[in-house]
Amino acid sequence: MKTLFIGGIKSGKSINAQDYILKNSVVRPTYLATTEFVDAGMKERIDAHVINRGDNFVTLEEPLKIYEAISANKNPVLVECVSMWINNMFYHEFSLEDMQKELENILELNQTIVFVLNDVGSGIIPDNKLSRDFIDASGKLSQLIASGCDEVYHTIAGISTRIK
Template sequence: MKTLFIGGIKSGKSMNAQEYILKNSLFKPTYLATTEFVDAGMKERVDAHIQNRGDDFVTLEEPLKIYEAIKTNKNPVLVECVSMWINNMFYHGLNFEDMQKEIKQILELEQTIVFVLNDVGCGVIPDNKLARDFIDASGKLSGLIAIGCDEVYHTIAGISTRIK
C-alpha cells in the first residue's frame, strides 16, 4: 500500500500522515527523516517533528539514498519529506532523472510507504533557475508518486481530504 499526503507548508500533512500510518500499521513504523540541517531554524523544525512523533516510530535518517534505506526495511515507512529530499538531491548535484529513477524504484517495492510532500505548484513562477527547477521537479515527482499510490490525501488547514 502506497499513500501520499500533499499540501502546503504547515498545512498539517505531516501530523495527519503520522496518524494515518500509526492507525494502519501492525508494527512500529519507520520514520525516514530526509532533512539535512542547514541552519538553526531548520533544527528547530526538526526538533518539533521529533517531539511530535515521540516513541511511536523507529527513526532512520537518510537525506539522499531513500530507496536503499527503504528496500530492506520490513516495517511500514513514512518518508518525511519528499520535498526536503528533492532539495538535498539538487544541493548535492543530482538531477531530475536521478530523482525520477529513485522514486520509480521505491514505488515498485512491496512495503507500505506513506509519502509526505509539499505542494509548491500554486504560486508564481520564481525568478531564479534553481527555484524553477525545484518546482518543476516537485510537480513532476508529485504526479509520479500520486499515480503510483493507492491513496492520495490533500491537506489544508489540518484537514486531509482523500482525492484518490
Template sequence: MKALFIGGIKSGKSVNAQNYILKLSSSKPCYLATTEFIDAGIKERIKEHKKNRHDKFNTVEESLSIYKSIKANKTPVLVECVSMWINNMFHHGFNLADMKKELKKILKLEQTIVFVLNDVGSGIIPQNKLASDFIDASGIISQLISQNCDEVYHTIAGISTRIK
C-alpha cells in the first residue's frame, strides 16, 4: 500500500498523514524525517513535528539515502517530507535523474509507505534558477509518486480529500 498526502505548506497534510498511517499500522510505524537542520526556523518546525507525533512512531533521520532507510524498516513508513528531501538532494549536488532513480526503487518496495509532499506548483515561478528547478522537480516527482500510489489525498485547511 502506497499513499501520498499533498498540499500547501501548513495545510494539515502532515498531521493527516500521521493519523492515516497510525490507523494502518498494527505496530509503531517508522517516521522517516528528511529535514536537515539548516537554521533556527527549521529547528522550530522539527520541534513542532516531534511534539505532534509524541511517542507513536519510531523516528529515523535520513536526509538523502531514503531508499536504504525505508527498505531497512519492517513496519509501515511515513516519509516526512519529500519536499525537504528534494531540497537536500539539490543542496548536495544531486539532480532530478538521481531523485527519480531513488524513488523508482522505493516505489517497487512491497511495504506500506505514506509520502508527504508540498504542492508548490500553484504559485508564481520565481526568476531564480534553483527555485524554478525545485518547482519543476517537485511537480515531476509528485506525478511519479502519485502514479504509483494506491491512494492520493489533497489537503486544504486541514481537510484531506481523496483524489485517487
C-alpha cells in the first residue's frame, strides 16, 4: 500500500500522515527523515518533528539514497519529506531523471510507504531559475508519486481529504 499526503507548508500533512501510518501498521513503522541540517531555523523544525513523533517510530536519517533505505527496511515507512529530499538532490547536483528513477524504483517495492510532500505549485512563478526548477521538479514528481499510490490525501488547515 502506497499513500501520499500533499499540502502546503504547515498544513498538518505531517501529523496526519503520522497518525495514518500508526493506525494502519501492526508493527512499529520507520520514520525516514530526509532533511539535512542547514541552519538554526531548520534545526528548530527538525526538533519539532522529533518531539511530535516521540517513540512511536524507528527513526532512520537518509537525505539522498531513499530507495536503499526503504528497500532495506521491511516495516512500513513514512518518508518525511519528499520535498526536502528533492531539495537535497538538487543541492548535490542530481538530475530530475535521477529523482524520477529513484521514485519509480520505490513505487515498485512491495511494502507500505507513506509519502509526505509539500504542494508548492499553487503560487506565482518565481523570478529565479533554481526556484522554478524546484517547483517544476516537485510538480512532476508529485504526479509520479500520486499515480503510483493507492491513496492520495490533500491537506488544508489540518484536514486531510482523500482525493484518490
